[in-house]
Amino acid sequence: MSDLKRTPLFPEYEKSGGRTIDFGGWDLPVQFSGIKHEHETTRTKAGLFDVSHMGEIMVQGPASEKFLQQMVTNDVSKLTPNRAQYTFMCYEDGGTVDDFIVYMLEQDKYLLVVNAANTEKDFAWLTEHKSGDVSIENVTPNYVQLALQGPKAESILQRLTETDLNQIKFFRFENPVYFSSIEAGGIVSRTGYTGEDGFEIYIEAAEGRKLWRLLLETGETDGLEPIGLGARDTLRFEANLPLYGQELSKTISPVEAGMKFAVKINKAENFIGKDALKQQIENGPSRKLVGIEMIDKGIPRTDYQVFAGDEKAGFITTGTQSPTLQKNIGLALVNSEFALEGTELYVQVRNRKLKATVVKTPFYKREQ
Amino acid sequence: MNLPKDLFYTKEHEWVKKEDGNVRIGITDFAQDELGDIVFVEMPEVGDEIGADEPFGSVESVKTVSELYAPLSGKVLEVNEELEDSPEFVNESPYDKAWMVVVEPSNPSDVDQLLSAEQYEEAVKKD
Numbered sequence: 001m002s003d004l005k006r007t008p009l010f011p012e013y014e015k016s017g018g019r020t021i022d023f024g025g026w027d028l029p030v031q032f033s034g035i036k037h038e039h040e041t042t043r044t045k046a047g048l049f050d051v052s053h054m055g056e057i058m059v060q061g062p063a064s065e066k067f068l069q070q071m072v073t074n075d076v077s078k079l080t081p082n083r084a085q086y087t088f089m090c091y092e093d094g095g096t097v098d099d100f101i102v103y104m105l106e107q108d109k110y111l112l113v114v115n116a117a118n119t120e121k122d123f124a125w126l127t128e129h130k131s132g133d134v135s136i137e138n139v140t141p142n143y144v145q146l147a148l149q150g151p152k153a154e155s156i157l158q159r160l161t162e163t164d165l166n167q168i169k170f171f172r173f174e175n176p177v178y179f180s181s182i183e184a185g186g187i188v189s190r191t192g193y194t195g196e197d198g199f200e201i202y203i204e205a206a207e208g209r210k211l212w213r214l215l216l217e218t219g220e221t222d223g224l225e226p227i228g229l230g231a232r233d234t235l236r237f238e239a240n241l242p243l244y245g246q247e248l249s250k251t252i253s254p255v256e257a258g259m260k261f262a263v264k265i266n267k268a269e270n271f272i273g274k275d276a277l278k279q280q281i282e283n284g285p286s287r288k289l290v291g292i293e294m295i296d297k298g299i300p301r302t303d304y305q306v307f308a309g310d311e312k313a314g315f316i317t318t319g320t321q322s323p324t325l326q327k328n329i330g331l332a333l334v335n336s337e338f339a340l341e342g343t344e345l346y347v348q349v350r351n352r353k354l355k356a357t358v359v360k361t362p363f364y365k366r367e368q
Numbered sequence: 369m370n371l372p373k374d375l376f377y378t379k380e381h382e383w384v385k386k387e388d389g390n391v392r393i394g395i396t397d398f399a400q401d402e403l404g405d406i407v408f409v410e411m412p413e414v415g416d417e418i419g420a421d422e423p424f425g426s427v428e429s430v431k432t433v434s435e436l437y438a439p440l441s442g443k444v445l446e447v448n449e450e451l452e453d454s455p456e457f458v459n460e461s462p463y464d465k466a467w468m469v470v471v472e473p474s475n476p477s478d479v480d481q482l483l484s485a486e487q488y489e490e491a492v493k494k495d
Contacts, residue, residue, distance in 0.1 A: 035430040036405040230404070230431050297452075299408050299428050320430055321407040328408075350426070 007052035008144055008208045016216075016226045023229055024117035026053045031228040038231035039323040042194055043366075045223035046150035048215055049232055051193075051200070052208065055119025055140045060109040063132025068102065068110060069269035071129060073254060073277065074262045079104040084171045084189055086262050089122065090273030094253035094280060098122050099244055101191060103173060111187075111202075113145070115244045129272070144208025148215060149198030149227075149235075151366075156219040157199060163188070165199070177201075182210040193232065195239025195364055237318050237331070240291070240362035246302055246317045247289055247331060255280040256333065257289045258361075287314065288339040291361035292330050296354035298347070300330030305348040306356075313338045313345055324364050331361070369489065370397040372463055376479055377488035380437040383463060384482055387470070390445060391479060394467045395427060395436070395458065398492055403429040406458040409451040411436075411468055416444045418471065420478070425468065427458060436468065440478040446470040 004027035013020060018029035029050070032038060041047055059068060068076045074087035081104050089097040098118040103111040114122045123138045130136060148157055158165050163177045168190045176185030186203030203211055216224060233243070242248050247257050254263050255277055265278045294300060300319030307313055319330025330347070338345060341360060346353040371377070376384040381399035385392040400406065408428040418424040418438040425436040447469050451457060457466040473479065483491065 030431070031404060034405050036407075234430060297408075298410070299433075301433060321428075323430065 005053070007050055008205050009050040009052060009212055012209060012212050013050075013226075018226065018228060021229075023053070026116060028053060029226070029228040031230045032226045035228070035230040035234060036323045038225065038227045039234050041223060041225050042150045042196060042227055042231060042235055043324060044151065045225075046148060046152040046156055046198075046219055047194070047227035047231070048212070048219070048224060049147040049149065049227050050144075050212065051147050052144045052205075053116040054145050055114040055116055055122065055138070056143050056145075056202070057112040057114060057119070057123055057126065058109070058137045058139045059112060059126070059134060061132070061134040062108055063134045064108050064110055066269065067130065067132055067134045069267065070131070070271050071126060072102070073264065073271060073273065074102075075264040075267040076102060076104075076110075077267070081106050082173055082175065084173055084191060086171070088248075088254040088259070088262060089125065090253065090271075090277065091250065092273055092276065094255065094273050094276030095250045096244070096248040096252060096254060096257075097125055097250075099242060099248055099254070099259075103187065103189065105175065111139075118244060142205055143202045144205050144211070146201045146203070146208070146212060146215065147192055147194075147198065148201065148219075149192045149194040149196045150224075151197060152219065152222040152224065153196070153198035156215065156222055156224055157188070159218055160214065168199075179211065179214065182207060182214055184210070186211075193241055194235040195241065195362065196235070196366055233318075234320055234323055237320065238322055238324055238362065238364035240331070243318065247333075252333060253277060253280060253285070256285045256287050284336060286336055287333050288336045289317065289331055289333050290339045291359045291363060292316075292332050292345060292347070292356040293359045294328035294330075294347070294354060294356045296356070297328075298349040298352070298354040299328045300332070300347045300349070300356065306332050306334055307346040307348065307353060308334075308338045308343070309346075316347065322363055329359070329363055330356075369492070370463070371485040371489055373485050375463070375485065376439075376482035377485065378437065378439045378482055379488075379491050380439075382436065382439050384439045384479060385467075386479055389476055390470055390472050391440070391442070392467050392470050393439060394462060396488070397462045399434075400459050400462045400466075403427060403432065403434055405430050406455045409455050409458065409468065411447045411451070412444050414444055414447060418442060418444060438471075439482055440471070440473050441475070442471040442473040444469050445472050
């Protein structure tokens with residue numbers, strides 16, 4: 001038997017035809033009915049994702065705000081209870097430790113929802129830099145995290161609770177939202193990783209399977225289906241949401257990835273990586289993440305080399321055939337001189353250099 | 369698993385059909401199912417020489433790229449141009465509409481060295 005970790009939802013995958021793969025040490029469904037169909041279902045109806053592999057780290061104590069301000073790039077002091085914030089945690093040189101969402105549960109109590117594969121690294125990094133009266137705890141196993149995404153998400157979830165979901169604005173949450181039919185409640189935030197409207201739900205691990213089944217049953221008439229990691233990746237890619245390990249990494253800073261909106265160099269506290277990131281913002285980064293569209297026939301893929309004429313310009317971070325646009329597109333980290341829209345670039349696909357052009361991102365934006 | 373008895377197979381999941389001294393080549397039902405939604409097929413050109421066990425093209429799904437390995441050496445006589453616009457044929461009809469190339473083998477008896485349907489099935493089960 002394998003040593004792969006499983007979420008409490010594992011027994012449910014098979015019932016929906018899920019096909020699992022090793023995803024960073026987790027046995028998770030890559031697809032159920034098929035990536036293209038699942039992608040379209042999420043864009044047009046609603047999709048349910050088990051994202052319980054995501055890490056949860058609780059940071060609390062009187063010094064927690066001050067501590068987080070030193071650790072992350074965004075301005076945590078802007079949070080009030082029931083608000084969430086997207087942020088980065090960086091190394092001194094501006095490289096990225098991780099990107100995550102900080103939930104302010106109450107005064108002096110924050111939940112960080114981090115990338116699965118980075119959970120232990122983040123926990124160690126935070127612990128190593130701990131200062132003041134703060135406690136840091138890895139609470140990942142306590143939660144099942146489900147994402148309900150798509151235009152029908154709100155109407156499906158609303159049938160299960162008396163909390164007025166319309167009141168939960170983007171990047172805010174309610175805690176707890178009570179689901180009477182399973183006699184359990186959890187955190188519900190209007191967040192997601194698909195470019196669609198929707199929610200992420202954090203519930204006690206033991207209640208997870210009941211909630212998964214309840215949601216699928218309730219949403220059936222709206223066309224709700226379970227969605228695997230394959231479509232999660234194509235959905236987030238079209239919406240230009242970065243994936244750690246591809247668009248962000250130890251050697252790729254948030255500023256290079258075009259995410260300076262979450263890097264607050266003017267906030268009151270000093271933070272790790274500030275000097276390097278400040279310089280990148282003020283002088284412009286030497287590399288930039290851009291969208292590319294293939295002109296020649298071929299699909300750009302992660303790590304393929306990108307050229308401008310004969311000169312090496314950078315590399316592809318993510319690429320595929322966009323299920324929504326039916327175009328072969330990619331994200332590429334290129335030297336800034338080649339980042340202008342309309343620049344002609346060449347992608348090395350096996351033994352051929354195929355023509356592409358720099359285009360605007362996001363590739364997909366939902367109608368409001 | 370759909371495995372027509374009259375075809376030959378390779379461990380790299382291609383099928384090979386004998387046709388008047390030439391062979392028609394595609395990928396198996398098992399392979400298309402493993403790959404998922406196929407979105408692109410890259411093929412050689414008519415007249416290209418292909419070498420046994422060497423890549424002669426690729427099949428791309430939404431998530432991955434998979435090389436096509438030549439089951440035998442020979443010269444490409446025909447390629448299925450329809451797959452350019454309809455790569456989904458590989459999922460829908462792997463043994464019929466999604467044939468990929470017709471090859472004139474350098475050594476026609478090479479075909480007989482390939483796997484039978486039973487042998488291929490055994491090989492897949494072991495994986």
